[in-house]
Amino acid sequence: MKTYKHFINGAYVDPAKCEWLESENPYTGEVWAQVPRGTKEDVDRAVAAAKAAMTTGPFATMTASERGKMMRRLGDLVVEHGPRLAEIEVRDNGKLLAEMAGQLKYHPESWYYYAGLADKIEGSVVPIDKPGHLAFTTHEPIGVVGALTAWNSPLMFVAWKAAPAIAAGCSIVIKPSEFTSASALEFAALTVEAGFPPGVFNVVTGYGQEAGAALVEHPDVAKITFTGADTTGARIYSAAALQLKRVSLELGGKSPNIVFDDANLDAAAAGAVSGIFAATGQTCIAGSRLLVQNSIKEQFVEKLLGIAKSAKIGDPMEADTNIGPVTTPPQYEKIMDYIGVAQEGGATLLHGGKPATGPGVKGTRFVEPTIFTDVTNDMRIAQEEVFGPVLSIIGFDDEEEAIRIGNDVIYGLAAGVWTQNIGRAVRMSKALKAGTVWVNTYRAISYMMPFGGMKKSGIGRENGMEAVQEFLETKSVWINTSEEAPANPFVMR
Numbered sequence: 001m002k003t004y005k006h007f008i009n010g011a012y013v014d015p016a017k018c019e020w021l022e023s024e025n026p027y028t029g030e031v032w033a034q035v036p037r038g039t040k041e042d043v044d045r046a047v048a049a050a051k052a053a054m055t056t057g058p059f060a061t062m063t064a065s066e067r068g069k070m071m072r073r074l075g076d077l078v079v080e081h082g083p084r085l086a087e088i089e090v091r092d093n094g095k096l097l098a099e100m101a102g103q104l105k106y107h108p109e110s111w112y113y114y115a116g117l118a119d120k121i122e123g124s125v126v127p128i129d130k131p132g133h134l135a136f137t138t139h140e141p142i143g144v145v146g147a148l149t150a151w152n153s154p155l156m157f158v159a160w161k162a163a164p165a166i167a168a169g170c171s172i173v174i175k176p177s178e179f180t181s182a183s184a185l186e187f188a189a190l191t192v193e194a195g196f197p198p199g200v201f202n203v204v205t206g207y208g209q210e211a212g213a214a215l216v217e218h219p220d221v222a223k224i225t226f227t228g229a230d231t232t233g234a235r236i237y238s239a240a241a242l243q244l245k246r247v248s249l250e251l252g253g254k255s256p257n258i259v260f261d262d263a264n265l266d267a268a269a270a271g272a273v274s275g276i277f278a279a280t281g282q283t284c285i286a287g288s289r290l291l292v293q294n295s296i297k298e299q300f301v302e303k304l305l306g307i308a309k310s311a312k313i314g315d316p317m318e319a320d321t322n323i324g325p326v327t328t329p330p331q332y333e334k335i336m337d338y339i340g341v342a343q344e345g346g347a348t349l350l351h352g353g354k355p356a357t358g359p360g361v362k363g364t365r366f367v368e369p370t371i372f373t374d375v376t377n378d379m380r381i382a383q384e385e386v387f388g389p390v391l392s393i394i395g396f397d398d399e400e401e402a403i404r405i406g407n408d409v410i411y412g413l414a415a416g417v418w419t420q421n422i423g424r425a426v427r428m429s430k431a432l433k434a435g436t437v438w439v440n441t442y443r444a445i446s447y448m449m450p451f452g453g454m455k456k457s458g459i460g461r462e463n464g465m466e467a468v469q470e471f472l473e474t475k476s477v478w479i480n481t482s483e484e485a486p487a488n489p490f491v492m493r
Helices: 040-055 064-093 097-120 154-167 182-193 208-217 230-241 265-281 294-309 329-344 399-407 422-431 464-469
Strands: 006-008 011-013 020-024 031-036 124-126 133-141 144-148 172-175 201-203 221-227 246-250 256-259 289-293 348-351 370-373 390-396 414-418 436-439 472-480
Touching (some): 011 182, 031 182, 040 144, 040 172, 040 201, 064 097, 154 172, 172 208, 182 201, 208 230, 230 246, 294 348, 390 399, 399 422, 414 422, 422 436
Parallel strands (some): 144 221, 172 201, 289 390
Antiparallel strands (some): 006 201
């Protein structure tokens, strides 16, 4: 069993109280590693290192181009170590190796993209309306960033948060989920090899209410970026507000995946399965509400059931496995509870609904891909995020009704639309209140494309050029070029 340490100021260090948390392999249920149980003392040390890096260390005098070269070297190292990191992710969170390997293969692109953007952060000269003045703007790093990442895609979220922050000139302290901390700690070693100065990239592990809360409340942390549940996000937002910290919050979703009668039904069925059963449904963008036009509902459901029934459940390390285990015991219990909630609420169970069994299934964290029909949008199963392989099918008659049902939730993270009508595609993408709308596809993500939510799905954006702005402050500079004294110093110029 491997014992990890915090990564602070460019080195691995023991936790202040010498306490560790056990990390279980979700597939086998066996403890395979220990990670530090971080405390306020550990967070204080990491934040102090991050602050020093921005003020007195070599990072503080590094040019933007030098930052970019450093980040590019890190991307190259991730290419080299990606397969090893992907296997660690699977061992820690139970997601399919096929998905984790794909994420780690794509991960370096975030570092390359923001490496190139680092020296493109430009201010502007303003043709000001005040004679005798030169006016211009600059963009400066906001300060130390505290990043709290979720357990479902740990290293993807590290890239989404750390790459734009460091490109902007910020240092960062990562607090990964206590369930999936190993990969971030392994990744940290690559920053040293890439030439990151001490304190630029730090990792402190532990419970959210201990290490996480200490990071959010630390007075020297200027910005918090968080991925997770909306209830936790609201608490973080409230705590950050007391110190007027900047925040970016990527929170929950109850996304509609809408299929019209003119869609390519085979493609839409595959997209619906991808939207809810990929990653065992443990994704914030899950298309957990499948809205199907009533004229094709029966035909479409048959296609959907055919794919769902053929899904192979088992070892996430095997290439042909489609559905792996649920990552954490509390999440497994939550999923099973919601299956009961759906049945009690009047939904009809079409498929699944039980713990999965059979060849390749180990441990106690497998759930059958579950499909409910006869769901109305006011049911709890249609309104509350399950974060598991549970699909609710809701019928609709026309565009207007699809929009009304699609928007009738507190969330607004993503939506899918399946249609061959280009006019409808444009109308629907405009009408749906979601940060991302996919048309004739689902779960497409890129480092180039902004990602984030509306309503209770969050604040701010990750990825794309917009992400760098989340870590910058704009400064306005006025220079008086005239040598004359003001005519009246008691009056604003």
